[in-house]
Amino acid sequence: MTGALVAARRDFDIVGLLVLAMMTGLGGGVIRDVLLGVAPPVNVASWERLLTATLAAALVFWQHDRVSRREPFIMVLDAVGLATFCVTGAIAALDHEIAPATGVLLGVITAIGGGVVRDVLSGRTPVVFSGELYAIPAVVGATLTVVLESFDPLGVLYVIPAVLCFGLRLVSMRRGWSAPGARSRQ
Amino acid sequence: MTGALVAARRDFDIVGLLVLAMMTGLGGGVIRDVLLGVAPPVNVASWERLLTATLAAALVFWQHDRVSRREPFIMVLDAVGLATFCVTGAIAALDHEIAPATGVLLGVITAIGGGVVRDVLSGRTPVVFSGELYAIPAVVGATLTVVLESFDPLGVLYVIPAVLCFGLRLVSMRRGWSAPGARSRQ
Amino acid sequence: MTGALVAARRDFDIVGLLVLAMMTGLGGGVIRDVLLGVAPPVNVASWERLLTATLAAALVFWQHDRVSRREPFIMVLDAVGLATFCVTGAIAALDHEIAPATGVLLGVITAIGGGVVRDVLSGRTPVVFSGELYAIPAVVGATLTVVLESFDPLGVLYVIPAVLCFGLRLVSMRRGWSAPGARSRQ
Numbered sequence: 005m006t007g008a009l010v011a012a013r014r015d016f017d018i019v020g021l022l023v024l025a026m027m028t029g030l031g032g033g034v035i036r037d038v039l040l041g042v043a044p045p046v047n048v049a050s051w052e053r054l055l056t057a058t059l060a061a062a063l064v065f066w067q068h069d070r071v072s073r074r075e076p077f078i079m080v081l082d083a084v085g086l087a088t089f090c091v092t093g094a095i096a097a098l099d100h101e102i103a104p105a106t107g108v109l110l111g112v113i114t115a116i117g118g119g120v121v122r123d124v125l126s127g128r129t130p131v132v133f134s135g136e137l138y139a140i141p142a143v144v145g146a147t148l149t150v151v152l153e154s155f156d157p158l159g160v161l162y163v164i165p166a167v168l169c170f171g172l173r174l175v176s177m178r179r180g181w182s183a184p185g186a187r188s189r190q
Numbered sequence: 191m192t193g194a195l196v197a198a199r200r201d202f203d204i205v206g207l208l209v210l211a212m213m214t215g216l217g218g219g220v221i222r223d224v225l226l227g228v229a230p231p232v233n234v235a236s237w238e239r240l241l242t243a244t245l246a247a248a249l250v251f252w253q254h255d256r257v258s259r260r261e262p263f264i265m266v267l268d269a270v271g272l273a274t275f276c277v278t279g280a281i282a283a284l285d286h287e288i289a290p291a292t293g294v295l296l297g298v299i300t301a302i303g304g305g306v307v308r309d310v311l312s313g314r315t316p317v318v319f320s321g322e323l324y325a326i327p328a329v330v331g332a333t334l335t336v337v338l339e340s341f342d343p344l345g346v347l348y349v350i351p352a353v354l355c356f357g358l359r360l361v362s363m364r365r366g367w368s369a370p371g372a373r374s375r376q
Numbered sequence: 377m378t379g380a381l382v383a384a385r386r387d388f389d390i391v392g393l394l395v396l397a398m399m400t401g402l403g404g405g406v407i408r409d410v411l412l413g414v415a416p417p418v419n420v421a422s423w424e425r426l427l428t429a430t431l432a433a434a435l436v437f438w439q440h441d442r443v444s445r446r447e448p449f450i451m452v453l454d455a456v457g458l459a460t461f462c463v464t465g466a467i468a469a470l471d472h473e474i475a476p477a478t479g480v481l482l483g484v485i486t487a488i489g490g491g492v493v494r495d496v497l498s499g500r501t502p503v504v505f506s507g508e509l510y511a512i513p514a515v516v517g518a519t520l521t522v523v524l525e526s527f528d529p530l531g532v533l534y535v536i537p538a539v540l541c542f543g544l545r546l547v548s549m550r551r552g553w554s555a556p557g558a559r560s561r562q
Contacts, residue, residue, distance in 0.1 A: 019326065020319025034225070039406070041415020043227020044288055051291035102416055105423035120395075120497070125306070127315045129499045133392025140391065205512065206505025220411070229413020230474055237477035311492070313501045 016126070018065055024122050025061035026054070029085075032117030036093055036110045040100050079177060086138070087170035090115035090145040091162050095153065104150045111146025112139060137176035145169030202312075204251055210308050211247035212240070215271075218303030222279055222296050226286050265363060272324070273356035276301035276331040277348050281339065290336050297332030298325060323362035331355030388498075390437055396494050397433035398426070401457075404489030408465055408482045412472050451549060458510070459542035462487035462517040463534050467525065476522045483518030484511060509548035517541030 016024070030047035037045035047053050093114025097107045116132050116139050123130040132138045148165035202210070216233035223231030233239050279300025283293045302318050302325050309316040318324045334351035388396070402419035409417030419425050465486025469479045488504050488511050495502040504510045520537035 016319040019324075020316070023319065023325075038224055038410055039416050039420055041227070041413070044225050044286065044292060048225055048295065049288055049292055051289045054291050054295065100416065102421055103423045105426050106416060106421055109420065109426065124310060124496060125316060125319070127313075127499075130392070130497060133388040133395065133497070138391075139395075202505040205510075206502070209505065209511075224410055227413070230411050230472065230478060234411055234481065235474055235478055237475045240477050240481065310496060311502060311505070313499075 018061075020126075021065055022058065022061045024125060025064070026057040027125060028118040028122040029057045029060065030054075030118065031121040032089055032114040032119075033093065035117045035121075036097065036114045039110065039113070040097060040102075080174070083170050083173040083177070086115050086142055086173055087145060087166040090142040090169055091149045091166045094146040094149040095162065098150065098153050104154075107150045107153075108143070108146045111149060112142045115139075115142035115146070138173070141169040141172035141176070144172060204247075206312075207251055208244065208247045210311060211250070212243040213311060214304040214308040215243045215246065216240075216304065217307040218275055218300040218305075219279065221303045221307075222283065222300045225296065225299070226283060226288075266360070269356050269359040269363070272301050272328055272359055273331060273352040276328040276355055277335045277352045280332040280335040281348065284336065284339050290340075293336045293339075294329070294332045297335060298328045301325075301328035301332070324359070327355040327358035327362070330358060390433075392498075393437055394430065394433045396497060397436070398429040399497060400490040400494040401429045401432065402426075402490065403493040404461055404486040404491075405465065407489040407493075408469065408486045411482065411485070412469060412474075452546070455542050455545040455549070458487050458514055458545055459517060459538040462514040462541055463521045463538045466518045466521040467534065470522065470525050476526075479522045479525075480515065480518045483521060484514045487511075487514040487518070510545070513541040513544035513548070516544060 030053060033047040034045040037043070037047070090111045094107050094111030096114070097110035102110075119132060119138075120130045145165040145168060148168060149162060152161055152165065216239060219233040220231040223229070223233070276297045280293050280297030282300070283296035288296075305318060305324075306316045331351040331354060334354060335348060338347055338351065402425060405419040406417040409415070409419070462483045466479050466483030468486070469482035474482075491504060491510075492502045517537040517540060520540060521534060524533055524537065
């Protein structure tokens with residue numbers, strides 16, 4: 005969704021819009037699956053997910069103005085995605101007998117990978133690298149998920165890291181928090 | 191070939207030229223194979239294909255001026271590649287028991303993936319995203335291939351989607367057709 | 377290390393710094409493993425390597441000024457990495473029954489892949505494509521490794537291509553050598 009919006013703002017055509025929408029929504033999971041050796045990646049193999057991304061792109065294509073005016077709402081949707089992906093990404097990774105650190109890494113990649121690809125393809129510096137607090141909530145969520153997993157909990161408990169990640173992202177958007185840089189500290 | 195030309199125009203050195211030539215010619219197929227779990231990817235494992243890409247780069251390196259003057263001819267070669275790759279890509283994908291939508295997607299990735307990587311590496315917005323009608327012919331070709339495949343046809347019939355894709359690309363180059371954008375419609 | 381420095385100079389935040397440090401140090405090996413079908417890639421699965429990259433990023437984060445003043449020393453470290461990676465990359469690839477040309481290619485990818493990803497993510501044209509003699513020493517080292525390997529040598533002999541690659545890179549840095557381009561020749 006944010007992918008399609010970025011594409012529309014750059015005057016990309018419908019192809020660019022569709023590719024960016026797909027990469028943003030599904031790209032993180034695809035990178036995770038490639039690293040885990042899951043082939044074909046779930047996000048590519050499932051036509052339901054391809055269709056969802058296509059519908060999001062179509063919505064922006066036909067109703068660009070209206071969608072654009074609701075950007076705050078879309079940013080909240082995006083935070084929901086971030087929270088969901090960092091938890092489900094870490095869980096999917098932990099199914100594969102890997103080190104805990106790798107689980108955290110793959111959870112974070114699932115959550116922010118799509119956005120990074122979107123930014124690289126549209127020719128701008130990835131927003132997760134500079135400015136907003138975007139990756140940190142995902143790191144927190146994925147780490148807590150990996151910790152929780154070692155206690156072999158009821159599935160429902162995974163709601164905790166997801167809500168934590170979502171809340172952290174939301175608060176930081178509202179307050180304009182940003183992550184510290186190397187330069188600014190000196 | 192277009193990869194090596196882009197590199198030459200950006201004053202890249204021989205390394206950049208070779209890398210871009212390889213990525214443009216072979217990159218789409220490599221991405222497809224990685225997503226399908228074919229390792230090592232056919233394009234990387236076959237030294238004949240690596241040699242072909244190297245020769246294309248060498249030709250541009252030694253004869254940059256001459257090749258450059260024949261650009262219309264190279265664009266036609268490029269359209270042949272687009273048509274071939276979208277069909278062969280879709281066929282290769284369908285060997286792997288995947289959903290039809292995934293087959294179309296992978297056919298298109300095979301056809302346009304190399305060009306997208308070329309553009310990202312050389313620091314420009316991917317041309318398939320804005321402007322020319324480039325991906326749409328590949329979508330048409332890959333879709334028709336997937337449809338055809340379900341009738342289990344004689345191999346020779348796959349010429350139809352290839353010719354269709356090639357013709358569509360050629361006509362759109364000549365007429366200057368472009369894909370619609372989200373903004374221009376409003 | 378160079379990844380973290382580039383990030384610090386672009387005023388990326390701590391996330392960008394960490395991602396770039398990881399991609400630069402580990403990215404080449406990850407690409408090689410993905411192409412070879414090793415999943416999860418060794419560099420992702422090993423928490424020791426993730427920790428090393430994290431420490432490098434932390435060092436730049438806390439001591440940016442001091443590290444920056446020692447840049448010549450870091451460039452030598454970087455050359456050591458280049459030499460090590462082109463040899464170990466080629467050896468790792470040759471374990472997988474591939475053509476010799478593929479072995480050379482994967483050795484070079486291991487050595488320069490991380491730097492290319494670093495440059496693409498930080499929005500600049502990959503430095504290996506234009507200017508310094510960076511990839512050529514890696515090509516020389518990887519080729520010699522593949523040649524040596526066919527004689528089934530003592531492991532210690534692999535020091536030769538590594539030293540050769542390291543020396544070539546060092547001399548070319550000192551003398552300002554650069555690879556030839558297509559345009560400048562005309």
